[in-house]
Amino acid sequence: MPETFRAIAPGRVNLIGDHTDYAGGLVFPMAIDRSTVIEFLEADATSLVSADVEGDGWLRYIEAVRGLVPGARAVSGRVATTIPIGAGLSSSAALEVAAALAFGFRGSVVELAQLSRQAEHDATGVPCGIMDQLCIAAGRAGHATLIDCRSLELTHVPVPDSVKVVVRFIASRTLEGSEYATRVAECGAAEAIVGPLRDAALRDLVAITDERIRRRAVHVVSENARVQSFAAALSSFDFGLAGEIMLEGHRSLAENFDVSTAAMDRAVREIAETPGVYGARMTGGGFGGCVVALCEPDARVDGWVVEASAGARVVRN
Numbered sequence: 001m002p003e004t005f006r007a008i009a010p011g012r013v014n015l016i017g018d019h020t021d022y023a024g025g026l027v028f029p030m031a032i033d034r035s036t037v038i039e040f041l042e043a044d045a046t047s048l049v050s051a052d053v054e055g056d057g058w059l060r061y062i063e064a065v066r067g068l069v070p071g072a073r074a075v076s077g078r079v080a081t082t083i084p085i086g087a088g089l090s091s092s093a094a095l096e097v098a099a100a101l102a103f104g105f106r107g108s109v110v111e112l113a114q115l116s117r118q119a120e121h122d123a124t125g126v127p128c129g130i131m132d133q134l135c136i137a138a139g140r141a142g143h144a145t146l147i148d149c150r151s152l153e154l155t156h157v158p159v160p161d162s163v164k165v166v167v168r169f170i171a172s173r174t175l176e177g178s179e180y181a182t183r184v185a186e187c188g189a190a191e192a193i194v195g196p197l198r199d200a201a202l203r204d205l206v207a208i209t210d211e212r213i214r215r216r217a218v219h220v221v222s223e224n225a226r227v228q229s230f231a232a233a234l235s236s237f238d239f240g241l242a243g244e245i246m247l248e249g250h251r252s253l254a255e256n257f258d259v260s261t262a263a264m265d266r267a268v269r270e271i272a273e274t275p276g277v278y279g280a281r282m283t284g285g286g287f288g289g290c291v292v293a294l295c296e297p298d299a300r301v302d303g304w305v306v307e308a309s310a311g312a313r314v315v316r317n
């Protein structure tokens, strides 16, 4: 019997730091206990099937990855996932990272993430940042990952047992054809005026006369600061403060960045008013997807409790 393997890649939820990665900013996601698994063996020709991913849209990610992995080996196997698709929990990034590992990618977690991000660009044309792929490649059980998207430095920060993270699905979405690419361009327009947003202070942004571009920049600059204060609040068990920072972050994504929806705003308000909830915000690219909440362990919030999980890996069956 030939040896069979499993390439496993988790989904991710972003605790804070959205729409900052492509501007060289800070993000604070965690890998979750839902994953995509490719069970495979080496073969003469590549053939992958999936029982629970509908349609064949997923194959374009596989093809994009295969084209990028140097000396990709041929594998035969099946793809299965417990990550809801189109929910903003990085099902496509998980598929890319799992596929790269199945095709025999060798290199650092940063290189794995860079290749997988390139595959996303090639497959969909969405000019995404590196957060999803890097969190998925590098996650550590029990920790969220603070990522500096400029230096690609990673800091694993423990998620205390005395809080639980709940995710509520609001609406399916795809970033393809959304205003995601417009936001990336708007941040570029702001940087053309004030230089890297990562280095800018809020007071520098008065130089931006276009009101819409200025709001985009205000979001990125303030969100970078929120990532740092949130990570510090979590580490010092100041969950009340952490929750307030999440709510502020949500307001900024809604009002400055225009990537929330009425349903997401309602869900954030409703969840935040629930006893035992410290704070909530939309998570990921927006225009639908999920809301994430930080709660006391016995808070009663509709949604899934997610555990901070290990990053991608290959295991022998």
Ligand code: GLA
Pocket (backbone or CB within 6 Å): 017, 018, 019, 020, 021, 022, 128, 129, 130, 131, 132, 284, 285, 286
């Ligand atoms: C999507 C992208 C990420 C990031 C988020 C917003 O998930 O893939 O690179 O830009 O949106 O934070």
